[in-house]
Amino acid sequence: MMNSNQALFVVKVILASGAISLAIVTGGPALNIPATSAIALTLVLLPPLLIAGILGLRAWQQH
Incomplete structure (x- = not known):
């Protein structure tokens, strides 16, 4: 529940x-925003990389 x-x-x-x-x-x-492959790749990869960086920093600080 x-x-x-x-x-x-x-x-x-x-x-x-x-x-x-x-x-x-x-x-x-x-x-x-121009429709280029570089912009598309940046917009797709930026959020997971930011989350990975934040989670990695948190794990490093707790260790």
């Missing part, structure tokens, strides 16, 4: 996801 804290967290994540989606749909066309 989900308690109220977990349910609230799920609602917050859904609302944040919707807000980000709306921002991308409405503001995305205003960004004049």
Whole structure:
């Protein structure tokens, strides 16, 4: 069973996801980003690399 804290967290994540989606749909066309493979590769690889860096730093600090 989900308690109220977990349910609230799920609602917050859904609302944040919707807000980000709306921002991308409405503001995305205003960004004049060229469609190149380098930009696509950067946008695909940047989030996992940032998360890996943050998690690696946290693991290093706890050790």
